Amino acid sequence: xxxxxxxxxxxxxxxxxxxxxxxxxxxxxxxxxxxxxxxxxxxxxxxxxxxxxxxxxxxxxxxxxxxxxxxxxxxxxxxxxxxxxxxxxxxxxxxxxxxxxxxxxxxxxxxxxxxxxxxxxxxxxxxxxxxxxxxxxxxxxxxxxxxxxxxxxxxxxxxxxxxxxxxxxxxxxxxxxxxxxxxxxxxxxxxxxxxxxxxxxxxxxxxxxxxxxxxxxxxxxxxxxxxxxxxxxxxxxxxxxxxxxxxxxxxxxxxxxxxxxxxxxxxxxxxxxxxxxxxxxxxxxxxxxxxxxxxxxxxxxxxxxxxxxxxxxxxxxxxxxxxxxxxxxxxxxxxxxxxxxxxxxxxxxxxxxxxxxxxxxxxxxxxxxxxxxxxxxxxxxxxxxxxxxxxxxxxxxxxxxxxxxxxxxxxxxxxxxxxxxxxxxxxxxxxxxxxxxxxxxxxxxx
Amino acid sequence: xxxxxxxxxxxxxxxxxxxxxxxxxxxxxxxxxxxxxxxxxxxxxxxxxxxxxxxxxxxxxxxxxxxxxxxxxxxxxxxxxxxxxxxxxxxxxxxxxxxxxxxxxxxxxxxxxxxxxxxxxxxxxxxxxxxxxxxxxxxxxxxxxxxxxxxxxxxxxxxxxxxxxxxxxxxxxxxxxxxxx
Ligand SMILES: Cc1cc2nc3c(=O)[nH]c(=O)nc-3n(C[C@H](O)[C@H](O)[C@H](O)COP(=O)(O)O)c2cc1C
Ligand code: FES
Numbered sequence: 001x002x003x004x005x006x007x008x009x010x011x012x013x014x015x016x017x018x019x020x021x022x023x024x025x026x027x028x029x030x031x032x033x034x035x036x037x038x039x040x041x042x043x044x045x046x047x048x049x050x051x052x053x054x055x056x057x058x059x060x061x062x063x064x065x066x067x068x069x070x071x072x073x074x075x076x077x078x079x080x081x082x083x084x085x086x087x088x089x090x091x092x093x094x095x096x097x098x099x100x101x102x103x104x105x106x107x108x109x110x111x112x113x114x115x116x117x118x119x120x121x122x123x124x125x126x127x128x129x130x131x132x133x134x135x136x137x138x139x140x141x142x143x144x145x146x147x148x149x150x151x152x153x154x155x156x157x158x159x160x161x162x163x164x165x166x167x168x169x170x171x172x173x174x175x176x177x178x179x180x181x182x183x184x185x186x187x188x189x190x191x192x193x194x195x196x197x198x199x200x201x202x203x204x205x206x207x208x209x210x211x212x213x214x215x216x217x218x219x220x221x222x223x224x225x226x227x228x229x230x231x232x233x234x235x236x237x238x239x240x241x242x243x244x245x246x247x248x249x250x251x252x253x254x255x256x257x258x259x260x261x262x263x264x265x266x267x268x269x270x271x272x273x274x275x276x277x278x279x280x281x282x283x284x285x286x287x288x289x290x291x292x293x294x295x296x297x298x299x300x301x302x303x304x305x306x307x308x309x310x311x312x313x314x315x316x317x318x319x320x321x322x323x324x325x326x327x328x329x330x331x332x333x334x335x336x337x338x339x340x341x342x343x344x345x346x347x348x349x350x351x352x353x354x355x356x357x358x359x360x361x362x363x364x365x366x367x368x369x370x371x372x373x374x375x376x377x378x379x380x381x382x383x384x385x386x387x388x389x390x391x392x393x394x395x396x397x398x399x400x401x402x403x404x405x406x407x408x409x410x411x412x413x414x415x416x417x418x419x420x421x422x423x424x425x426x427x428x429x430x431x432x433x434x435x436x437x438x439x440x441x442x443x444x445x446x
Numbered sequence: 447x448x449x450x451x452x453x454x455x456x457x458x459x460x461x462x463x464x465x466x467x468x469x470x471x472x473x474x475x476x477x478x479x480x481x482x483x484x485x486x487x488x489x490x491x492x493x494x495x496x497x498x499x500x501x502x503x504x505x506x507x508x509x510x511x512x513x514x515x516x517x518x519x520x521x522x523x524x525x526x527x528x529x530x531x532x533x534x535x536x537x538x539x540x541x542x543x544x545x546x547x548x549x550x551x552x553x554x555x556x557x558x559x560x561x562x563x564x565x566x567x568x569x570x571x572x573x574x575x576x577x578x579x580x581x582x583x584x585x586x587x588x589x590x591x592x593x594x595x596x597x598x599x600x601x602x603x604x605x606x607x608x609x610x611x612x613x614x615x616x617x618x619x620x621x622x623x624x625x626x627x
Contacts, residue, residue, distance in 0.1 A: 075471070087538045087577035098627060118471075125484065125522045126578050129591045129622035161469045166480050166520035169576065183479035183512075185519040201474055244540040244581035251582045288539060288577075329581070331540055345539050349576050355519075 002256035003230055005218040005238050006211070010098045016133070018140035021101040027146055029109045029220040034154045037220075042113035046216060048224030050236035055081055055172070055209030056287065056327045058311050061216075067196040068114055069204040077205040078116045079181065080107060080213050082123035082130075083165060083172035086287035087349060088329030091240035092210040094252040096123075096130050099214075100137035104160065106213035108146060109220055111158050114206055118159050122177050125166040134162045169353035173401045174207040175199075176355065187355050188401035209327075211240055232258030235310035239325070245332035248272035261285075261307045261314075262299050265332065278334040282418075285314055286326020288346050289406030291413030292339070293323050319413065339418040340425055343410060344372040350407035358399040364391050365407045380426045389415055453501045459485050463505060476508050479516055483523055488617035492532070493524035521575065522618065529564045529571035530615040533606075534588045537574040540581030545597075549585050550574055552599050556606060569610060590616030592623050 014020040021027075033042050047062030068076060080103070084092040096103055103121070111119045123131050138160055141147045149157045163181055165171050171180045175189035178200050199205020215237060219227045228236045235257035244250045247265070249272035255264065264270045265280065274280050283298040284290060301307055302321035307314065314325045333342065351365035371388050374380050392408040399405075415422060455463060463482050470477040482502055483494060490498045494517050503510040517523045524532070535541075535550050550572075554560055557570050564571040580586040583595035587602075594605060609616070 084579045085577060088540050088581050089577075090579040090581050093579045097625075124579070125480070125520070125618065126588060128484075128618045129593070129625075132622065159469075163469075163477075164481055164484065166484065167522035167575075168520050180480065181477060182474070183476035183508075183516060185516055201471060242582060244584060245543050250584070284539075331543070331581070333543065337543065342539055342543070345537075345542050349538055352576060 002254070002259060003238065004254045005227075005230075006095060006102065006214050006240065007099075007252075007254040015099055016101075016137075018101060018137070018144060021099070022144075025221075026101050027105055029217045030105055030112075030146060031152065033109045033112050033220050034151060034156050039113045039115055042109065042220060045219055045224035046113070049215075049219040049227035050224075050231075050234060051212065051215050051219060051227065052235070052311065053209055054211035054215070054239065054328070056086065056289070058325065061208065061212055064196065064208075065114060065206060067194070068206055069197050070115065071204070075118065075201075075203050076114055076116050077200040077203055078107065078111045078114050078119040079174075079177065079200060079205060079207045080119070080121040080210060081172060081174065081177060081207050082121050082127070082210045083177060084127070084210070085124055085169040085172050086289060086327045086329055087346070088242060088244055088284060088287050088331040089327045090242045090244075091252045091328060093127060093130055094242075095210060095214060095240065096127075097133060100133050101141070102214045102217060103134070103210055104137050104141050104146075106216045107160055108141070108151070108158060110206075110208070110213055110216050111160075112156055113216075117157055118161070120181060120200075121160070121162045122171070122181050123162060123164055124171070125164045128164060131162050131164050138162065168355075169349075170355045170401070170403060173403065176401065177207060178205065185355070187357050188403075190400055230256055232308065232310050233312055235312060235325075239309065239328050241309070241328045241330050243271050243330045243332070246275045246278065246334035246337070247332045248275055255309055257308075257310045258313075259309045261309055264309055264330075265299075271330075271332065274332065274334050276334075278336065280332065281335045281337055282333045282339060284323075284329070284331040284333075284410075286324045287329035288331070288349065289402075289409060290324040290326040291319055291322075291409050292343075292417065293321075293413070294417045297321055297417070298323075319409070320416075323413070339414055339421050340372065341376060343414045344369065344376055346410045347372050347407065350403065354403060354407070358404065360395045360398045361404040361407065364395040364404070367391050368407070368411055375422060375425050378425070380422075382423065382426055385415060385419065385422045385426065453490065453497050455485070455489060455505070459489055460505075467506070475506055476512065479506060479508070479513065480520070482506060483513070483517055484619055487523060488619040492528050492530070492615060492617065493526060527564070529569050530613070531569060531589055531609045532571045532573060532616070534573045534575045534578075536576070536578045536580065536584070536586050536588075538577035538581075540577070541584040541586060544584045546585040548599065549587065549597055549602060552602060553606075556603065569613070570606075591618055591620040592616075593625075 051061040052058040170176045171186040176186040180186045195205040280295040301316045347369040351369045356362045392411040395404045396408040466478045467475040499513040500510045503513045585597045586595045
């Protein structure tokens with residue numbers, strides 16, 4: 001069994017409550033940081049740990065923290081990104097629902113390290129009931145002297161708030177999130193300036209994913225060096241993987257970085273193999289945005305090495321033969337899956353979720369959805385496949401935020417690895433009746 | 447006016463809104479807009495009418511157009527009347543792979559409406575939505591604050607009957623049913 005850091009106590013009954021959490025070593029990282037470490041020392045431990053952002057991009061957390069501007073007399077903010085809306089990803093909800101105090105503890109320790117006196121957890125609106133769980137945990141933390149004025153008798157004071165969103169994938173993008181937190185539409189900002197210089201209310205801000213913040217707790221408790229011993233190469237520590245699709249045991253699994261993909265899919269400890277004993281066809285390994293890989297390439301790299309669950313191994317071969325760890329949303333598809341239809345589902349998603357600021361994304365996502373629908377509907381031509389390729393190539397890298405890339409990559413990778421399937425639809429139009437039904441589902445906005 | 451009632455938050459809601467506005471630095475009370483719109487939607491029949499948005503603007507001391515600008519961006523805000531129970535079925539990949547389409551067409555037949563429509567008795571509105579972060583317990587749907595996971599068509603039937611017999615309006619801000627973890 002791999003080492004667990006975040007979910008090691010999630011089976012303990014009552015761990016949601018303050019008392020049980022505290023009895024099991026909870027809030028030790030706050031005590032240690034506030035009473036024995038300077039804020040800079042905490043940042044140093046996080047740097048040593050090699051922790052990389054768990055929200056999708058994998059940017060080194062300690063480095064991000066050290067970029068935070070510290071002008072005299074200006075407030076700094078830590079904002080936790082609990083928007084979790086990348087399709088296939090549900091680990092943050094799992095963590096917040098089961099061990100809410102772990103996130104609260106991480107927020108306090110991280111806020112101390114960054115010198116913030118007001119911090120926010122921005123959570124997607126659909127997770128309203130989870131926001132209640134967090135608010136409860138925060139109230140318990142206040143009542144026990146972990147939040148508010150002079151935490152545990154030290155000079156450090158912090159207020160922590162939960163803010164709900166209202167349904168918009170784009171608000172997971174950090175600058176859109178900040179706009180939304182300011183009460184506006186979730187339109188991503190042009191960068192630079194980066195949030196580290198001008199973020200929430202124009203003040204220096206760090207945005208971190210739920211899992212990143214939670215990982216600060218074991219890092220401070222056990223030390224950055226200990227954390228860095230877990231995992232493989234530059235992929236240190238553990239990662240929460242959300243496993244879904246055609247597998248026997250969907251769910252959230254904490255894995256040690258470096259676990260072979262094959263073991264993850266087939267062992268009883270994790271996904272338990274493909275449902276109904278069918279064959280594996282493809283995997284989207286890191287949430288809907290990352291390139292889809294066919295079975296042979298997800299299990300082994302192009303060089304024939306076993307593919308591992310790590311930033312580097314999943315990316316091995318670049319986009320030609322590799323993919324990305326992303327948010328760890330691991331969607332498994334068996335041999336019965338239509339790649340073209342699934343791609344249409346993704347493209348509809350990105351079209352629906354484009355904020356509409358940038359023309360390539362606003363228009364291009366709609367065109368891709370339409371062309372895919374035409375192909376599925378039996379009216380496609382070979383030229384349409386090339387057209388799709390052309391459209392995606394003209395979105396990638398040409399938008400304010402990476403939603404454009406996220407919409408382009410699934411299209412490019414599906415054509416790259418499964419072109420023959422697209423051709424089949426074109427050459428032998430199997431009119432798929434229910435697509436007509438499904439297409440209609442893009443109802444008008446209420 | 448909605449349904450002849452004066453548009454005004456209840457005392458409890460108003461107190462909550464005022465507490466919320468204090469979470470942000472001086473002059474940044476617009477930050478409370480989204481949470482306040484959730485409260486307004488729950489309190490004023492499940493949707494945000496023009497007058498309701500104007501009222502919210504007056505409470506937060508911002509322009510009505512700022513409220514509309516924000517409200518119209520987010521999928522959870524209804525700018526048209528909806529049924530008491532808005533059934534939101536996830537239609538994205540992980541759910542789709544394991545039968546979301548069947549759940550949606552079953553509901554369409556059962557309620558005798560299409561996605562996007564409301565039943566004639568005003569009880570149900572059926573929506574299909576994007577990934578709700580419940581992909582490992584797919585297919586799934588959300589009604590008010592509650593997530594209903596690992597759906598089967600039988601389970602859907604039971605739930606619809608339950609909602610119908612309760613006859614209550616469901617809001618995101620409701621207290622959620624206890625969940626087995
Ligand atoms: C379209 C889009 C959606 C995103 N959604 C999320 C999300 O739901 N949760 C998240 O933590 N990060 C999301 N991100 C990444 C954030 O912009 C940001 O990089 C992240 O919150 C930083 O935290 P980390 O360094 O701890 O990963 C998204 C990015 C993009 C472009
Ligand atoms: S795909 Fe349906 S909840 Fe994620």
